[in-house]
Structure formats: C-alpha cells, structure tokens
Amino acid sequence: MRAVLIVNPTATSTTPAGRDLLAHALKSRLQLTVEHTNHRGHGTELAEKAVADGVDLVVVHGGDGTVSGVVNGLLGRPGAASGPTGPVPAVAVVPGGSANVLARSLGISRDPVAATNQLIQLLDDYHRHHTWRRIGLIDCGERWAVFNTGMGVDAEVVAAVEAERDKGGKVTAWRYIRAAIPAVWAYTRREPMLTLELPGREPVTGVSFAFVSNSSPWTFANDRPVWTNPGCTFETGLGVFAPTTMKTIPTLRIVRQMFAKRPKFEFDHLITADDVPCVRVTSTGGPVACQFDGDYLGVRETMTYRAVPDALAVVAPPRKNPF
Numbered sequence: 001m002r003a004v005l006i007v008n009p010t011a012t013s014t015t016p017a018g019r020d021l022l023a024h025a026l027k028s029r030l031q032l033t034v035e036h037t038n039h040r041g042h043g044t045e046l047a048e049k050a051v052a053d054g055v056d057l058v059v060v061h062g063g064d065g066t067v068s069g070v071v072n073g074l075l076g077r078p079g080a081a082s083g084p085t086g087p088v089p090a091v092a093v094v095p096g097g098s099a100n101v102l103a104r105s106l107g108i109s110r111d112p113v114a115a116t117n118q119l120i121q122l123l124d125d126y127h128r129h130h131t132w133r134r135i136g137l138i139d140c141g142e143r144w145a146v147f148n149t150g151m152g153v154d155a156e157v158v159a160a161v162e163a164e165r166d167k168g169g170k171v172t173a174w175r176y177i178r179a180a181i182p183a184v185w186a187y188t189r190r191e192p193m194l195t196l197e198l199p200g201r202e203p204v205t206g207v208s209f210a211f212v213s214n215s216s217p218w219t220f221a222n223d224r225p226v227w228t229n230p231g232c233t234f235e236t237g238l239g240v241f242a243p244t245t246m247k248t249i250p251t252l253r254i255v256r257q258m259f260a261k262r263p264k265f266e267f268d269h270l271i272t273a274d275d276v277p278c279v280r281v282t283s284t285g286g287p288v289a290c291q292f293d294g295d296y297l298g299v300r301e302t303m304t305y306r307a308v309p310d311a312l313a314v315v316a317p318p319r320k321n322p323f
Helices: 017-026 043-053 065-074 101-105 112-128 153-166 173-187 248-258
Strands: 002-007 031-036 057-063 090-096 131-141 146-149 193-199 204-207 210-213 220-221 224-226 238-243 270-276 278-283 288-292 296-298 304-315
Touching: 002 043, 002 204, 017 031, 017 057, 043 057, 043 065, 043 288, 057 065, 057 220, 065 090, 065 101, 065 296, 065 304, 090 101, 090 112, 101 220, 101 278, 146 153, 146 304, 153 210, 153 296, 153 304, 193 238, 204 238, 210 288, 270 278
Parallel strands: 002 031, 002 057, 057 090, 090 304
Antiparallel strands: 131 304, 146 210, 146 288, 193 204, 193 278, 210 238, 220 224, 238 270, 278 304, 288 296
16 A cells, blocks of 8 residues: 655654654555655645555644645645546544644544554554545535634634744644633624524524534643534534624633533524534624634635535544543
8 A cells, every 4th residue: 555654843742753653653554655844735735746646545644734734635625626636545644733633533542652553553454344434524615624614713813823833832722722812802892793504594693703613522622622512523514603692701601611521502692503514604794714624714704614424534443422
C-alpha cells in the first residue's frame, strides 16, 4: 500500500522524535513517503499531489487545521465540476495539535505514541477485512468542514487566536479562553442579527450565533469535552446549536451544560437540532465572522451548510456512544 505521511513540524505537540517513531512504524507496513508542510496551505497542495499520484493512504501528523487542509486538498472544492483527479485516498490522523478534535472524536488516542500503535493495529485490521470506516462531511459551499463550522462568536475567537499565532504565540486552551472572554462579552451587548433556516420549519430570526456540527463533542478544553449536540455523529446529519440571546444569566446556564458530563439543553432561548440535512444562516446586519474546523474563513452574509454522508474514508475504530 502506497502512503504519504504529511507532517506539520510547527504544530503544537509535534516533535522530531514523535515524527521519526511514526515514520519508522509506518514503513514496516507501508510504502511510505514523508512530506513536511512549510507554509500555509501546503497540506492542501500535498494532498492534491497525493490524489494525482494515486496514493492509497494519507497519514496526517499535525493539528486540526492541517487535517482539514488535507481533506480539502483530497476532495477539491465542494460541487466543483472537475472534482478529484483520481480515487481519493483514505485518511489517518496522528494528533499533533492542541485540541485534536477530529482524531479524538474518531476514537484515536490524543497521545501521539499511543495513536501510532493504534494506527498500526488498524492497518493490520484493514489487511484482514479490506474495509475503511467512512464518515460524512459538511459542505460549506466554498470549503469542506470535517467536524464543525459556525458563524459569529466562535469565529471571532478563532480569528483572535490566529492573530496571536501569526505573531508567534503558542495555541493552547488557555489562549482560546482568553480570546473567548472579550468576544463573548462584546456579543452580550449586540442585538442578535442572524436568521436560521432549517428544513420543514419557519425561519427563526434574532439568532445570536450559530454552531453547526458534524460530530460530538464540539471541541475539547484540554481533557474536558465541550458539548453542543451530543446526539450528532459522523454517521448522521448535521447538528445545529443557536441561541437567541446572549444575556449573561441565560448564557451562563448554557455554558454550564456545555461542560456537563451529561448535558441537557432544555432552554427556550436556545435552538438545537440533530440529524438535519442542511441549514442556512443569514445576517441582517452585515457580514459576520465565519470559521470551519477551527480556521478563520472570513466574513460572510450568508452561509449554507449541507450534510454529505460517507464522503471520506478514514482509518479509525468503529463509532462508540460517548454516553
């Protein structure tokens, strides 16, 4: 089996020793080429080349941004007439970032050494059964999102963290918290200006922000999962989480449930929906910040998100119920 290992050497928890261990282990099972990213968007370029070269498997050692870039390189722009230039390789992830949401949501260990051993076992399983797990993705129109996307406050937090990272700052859970506090505070003083459209329902106006999920949990704060749509999985439709107020007390009640071990989102001021095929979010007050997979997309007035089932083959254990 021909494979490419794409390593982001600047990712938060990527080390030369871990990279060498991973490469050595994979070479015992695969015909392996190792590539390192050296500029923004390089993972996407390397993934495009992997498709063109007819590679069977792409292993990503980096953070969620690197993984998302690789997936977009493999699949091409959603709805593009040309599409991928060849068969799309399966994707394996060995965590190398800070949150590592995709890997952990797929059941991959957050420890790179343990994840390497897990990957070897999964490759051996594939040689016996010749079947990869397949997961759905989110079609965002101009990009694919692998695990979550959103409009509003989360995107502003992502933009603030990216600005710090561009200055040389390390991405940590604490840095996200520091960025989130002023962003959330600013939103408490704004009038909700988003309109949410779900299939079979009347449009809902006065929405403060919208999270759209492809899996659960929504993210991680170090070891702790942060929930929005606990029933959302890679095998179902989209999860939607959209509050209609950002007043302090109601917001704190929502946040408390987001960090709960068994969250219950039973609030009149919160719209939640699971397993939806599509959702459209429109701003009535000008362009709003948008993010996908923890990367800042820019500002948009309208975004339409569609669930695309079985879009990607992944090297991962079978799905388990988190509860």
